[in-house]
Amino acid sequence: MPKKIVINDASEEFLRKIIELSGEVITLCDQCGTCSGGCPFVEEMDITPSQLMRKVQLGQQDVLESKTMWLCATCNTCTVRCPRGLDLSKVAEGLRQVVLRQAIDNLDLNNYPKEEIKELPQIAIIAAIRKLTS
Amino acid sequence: MYATKLASLLKQVKPEKEIYIFYTDIRAYGKGFEEYYKKAQTMGIKYIRGKVAELEENPENKKVILRAEDTLSRQVIESEFDLVVLSTGLQLSNSSEKIINFLKLTKSSDGFLQEAHPKYKPVDTNIEGVFIAGTAQGPKDIPDTVAQASAAAARSMVSLAQKEFQVDPMLAYVHPDKCDGCGDCLNVCPKDAIVMNKETGKAEVLEALCIGCGACLPSCSKEALDFHGYTNDQMYAAIQGVLDQKKENETRIIIFADDTCTYRVADAVGIRKMKYSEDTRIIRVPSSSRISPNLMLYAFKEGADAIILGDCVKKSSRFPWSKEMTEKSLEIVNEKLKSAGIDGRRVVFSEFSAGALNYFLNIVNGMAENLKQYERIKETQRKEL
Ligand code: SF4
Numbered sequence A: 001m002p003k004k005i006v007i008n009d010a011s012e013e014f015l016r017k018i019i020e021l022s023g024e025v026i027t028l029c030d031q032c033g034t035c036s037g038g039c040p041f042v043e044e045m046d047i048t049p050s051q052l053m054r055k056v057q058l059g060q061q062d063v064l065e066s067k068t069m070w071l072c073a074t075c076n077t078c079t080v081r082c083p084r085g086l087d088l089s090k091v092a093e094g095l096r097q098v099v100l101r102q103a104i105d106n107l108d109l110n111n112y113p114k115e116e117i118k119e120l121p122q123i124a125i126i127a128a129i130r131k132l133t134s
Numbered sequence B: 001m002y003a004t005k006l007a008s009l010l011k012q013v014k015p016e017k018e019i020y021i022f023y024t025d026i027r028a029y030g031k032g033f034e035e036y037y038k039k040a041q042t043m044g045i046k047y048i049r050g051k052v053a054e055l056e057e058n059p060e061n062k063k064v065i066l067r068a069e070d071t072l073s074r075q076v077i078e079s080e081f082d083l084v085v086l087s088t089g090l091q092l093s094n095s096s097e098k099i100i101n102f103l104k105l106t107k108s109s110d111g112f113l114q115e116a117h118p119k120y121k122p123v124d125t126n127i128e129g130v131f132i133a134g135t136a137q138g139p140k141d142i143p144d145t146v147a148q149a150s151a152a153a154a155r156s157m158v159s160l161a162q163k164e165f166q167v168d169p170m171l172a173y174v175h176p177d178k179c180d181g182c183g184d185c186l187n188v189c190p191k192d193a194i195v196m197n198k199e200t201g202k203a204e205v206l207e208a209l210c211i212g213c214g215a216c217l218p219s220c221s222k223e224a225l226d227f228h229g230y231t232n233d234q235m236y237a238a239i240q241g242v243l244d245q246k247k248e249n250e251t252r253i254i255i256f257a258d259d260t261c262t263y264r265v266a267d268a269v270g271i272r273k274m275k276y277s278e279d280t281r282i283i284r285v286p287s288s289s290r291i292s293p294n295l296m297l298y299a300f301k302e303g304a305d306a307i308i309l310g311d312c313v314k315k316s317s318r319f320p321w322s323k324e325m326t327e328k329s330l331e332i333v334n335e336k337l338k339s340a341g342i343d344g345r346r347v348v349f350s351e352f353s354a355g356a357l358n359y360f361l362n363i364v365n366g367m368a369e370n371l372k373q374y375e376r377i378k379e380t381q382r383k384e385l
């Protein structure tokens, strides 16, 4: 039996937050599926882009465990096709932000010996700091 | 759509309220409706495709626990809501019953008033001079109601502008010389169009009330009741005419086809060159109920092997009583056939709709097939009728 959806203050808050972070009126999504049908990466995703939209609409936070938002390459194929004018890549970015801001994999250079840091490629360190701290 | 309207109004006044609309299908069909729906979504009203399956009160906080499936994500929702509002369908108002009974208007199967024709006469009723508009005829919004009401007003002006009231010439009438004033025909007419003239002591058809179904004709055993354009003499002649050329080993199926539906479907079948049994002969009638038992028996006497009485489907018929009244005549015919030893399945009533071409073929060809199984009617049996 799949998990039941529960609509409550937390789910509403989650939706509000993603709307704010992405700047997209997510409640407008009609679930037409145009985005999923044309997404070049959909085969690699565990849930389709339109499923991702639905989960956000319903405030289902388990969407954060999905791979989809990380696989979205911001190619904007769906953006130009969405009949409701939604930019799904921004929603994916919003979701990524939520995870990143939890700072789970935060790179704190203080935890590494100075010698080791010297050995590591500089660009990679900076990219990692940028990406993982947001 | 009115759920969307009420939700939008509430959201405007209290934006902090979270509103969910559970639906099975959004039918935003009118001008600007789709935009209105989109606007509601932009305001943050959420639409869940799925019919609410269960409601239950939470005994602790008195809120409503709702269960439904979101059929778009195929997940079940179980959540508490402060208020659940049921969006009911629109029905004809109770007070309409009175006027319906008084004017003898007809209702369609959906419970609303029936228009004279869904496409060509959308504001007329079966009664000349009575028009319908708005939610009396079916659920509709304000612009549609205004448009329909304007049409009804314009239609009524057509009647008012005439110096004399014109009626359809295809109506019932009484032969005063044949009528003996027995009164059998009174109370038969669903429109109460037949009255007894106290002075002459004979029945009379009120032409302004008669709508030309012909259902009263079988009630007069003296054939004093008749019908303009489809008189008894004409009908007997027509039956004789279609049976005239019948050869020894041929069969004949007569279809008494009502003008509005059966005749039209037969026409359409012909236009498309669809094949049906060439033993068939079609006689046009105002409605199947016009055909009296006498006419049917005459047909068998003269050589008919089967009769199909065709009329409109009851719910969309101008004469919804036709089926019932035809069946009464059929009972009498069946009795007679039985006593002459003729299979009663040779005469059937069937409802046709003008577009159901294959159904027409099935009925006609089915009858032709069946006739092969039945024993041929003997001349002696025909004479007994
Ligand atoms: S923007 Fe992302 S979700 Fe949209 S088509 Fe491209 S990869 Fe797929």
Ligand code: SF4
Residues within 6 Å of the ligand: A028, A029, A030, A031, A032, A033, A034, A035, A036, A049, A050, A053, A078, A081, A082, A083, A084, A085, A086, A088
């Ligand atoms: S194309 Fe737009 S409206 Fe359609 S499912 Fe995707 S996001 Fe929703």
Ligand code: SF4
Residues within 6 Å of the ligand: B174, B178, B179, B180, B181, B182, B183, B184, B185, B186, B202, B203, B219, B220, B221, B222, B223, B224, B225
């Ligand atoms: S049933 Fe025939 S005869 Fe009798 S009153 Fe009516 S029209 Fe006259």
Ligand code: SF4
Residues within 6 Å of the ligand: B171, B172, B188, B189, B190, B191, B192, B193, B194, B205, B209, B210, B211, B212, B213, B214, B215, B216, B217
């Ligand atoms: S034809 Fe129909 S409406 Fe006219 S008098 Fe006979 S039963 Fe009544």
